Amino acid sequence: MAGNITFTMIKPTAYKNGHAGKIIDQILGAGFTFKAMKQVHLTAEQAGQFYAVHKARPFYGELVEFMSSGPIIAAVLEKDNAVEDYRTFIGATNPAEAAEGTIRKQFATSIGENAVHGSDSDENAWIEANFFFSNFEMV
Numbered sequence: 763m764a765g766n767i768t769f770t771m772i773k774p775t776a777y778k779n780g781h782a783g784k785i786i787d788q789i790l791g792a793g794f795t796f797k798a799m800k801q802v803h804l805t806a807e808q809a810g811q812f813y814a815v816h817k818a819r820p821f822y823g824e825l826v827e828f829m830s831s832g833p834i835i836a837a838v839l840e841k842d843n844a845v846e847d848y849r850t851f852i853g854a855t856n857p858a859e860a861a862e863g864t865i866r867k868q869f870a871t872s873i874g875e876n877a878v879h880g881s882d883s884d885e886n887a888w889i890e891a892n893f894f895f896s897n898f899e900m901v
């Protein structure tokens with residue numbers, strides 16, 4: 763059964779460039795509802811923990827530095843088939859390969875600074891949501 767939640771972040775560059783409002787508006791327009799949302803500035807340690815799965819990848823250091831470089835918006839979204847639908851909605855990791863109209867096509871500035879995060883499985887969606895939010899913050 764497809765899960766009904768996914769976790770997302772509006773990454774530092776998209777936030778700094780003033781795109782958060784437009785991105786949130788498009789998320790709602792695509793039929794997702796918000797179970798939780800907050801603005802945070804991650805420490806390098808927190809960003810490193812969140813992305814620990816990528817520790818062995820060559821871009822890990824750059825990713826941790828970037829994700830702790832400024833404020834982000836973290837959110838839990840609800841929709842039928844949320845994980846897969848959200849990944850289709852945001853587009854490919856590399857904006858050069860992202861489909862027209864997707865969030866990354868519109869707002870990413872590079873493969874690293876690619877505007878938004880989206881969970882890759884139902885299991886990771888819950889792990890990531892619980893990393894940022896307690897149960898009573900998710901309504």
Ligand code: ADP
Nearest residue numbers: 821824825854855873874875876878879880882
């Ligand atoms: P996605 O966010 O699409 O699930 P990954 O899980 O593979 O992509 O990677 C996590 C994040 O690491 C990406 O969103 C991007 O910010 C960064 N990243 C991925 N590949 C690269 C790369 N080749 N160079 C720099 N940063 C990268």
Ligand code: MG
Nearest residue numbers: 879880881882
């Ligand atoms: Mg991923």
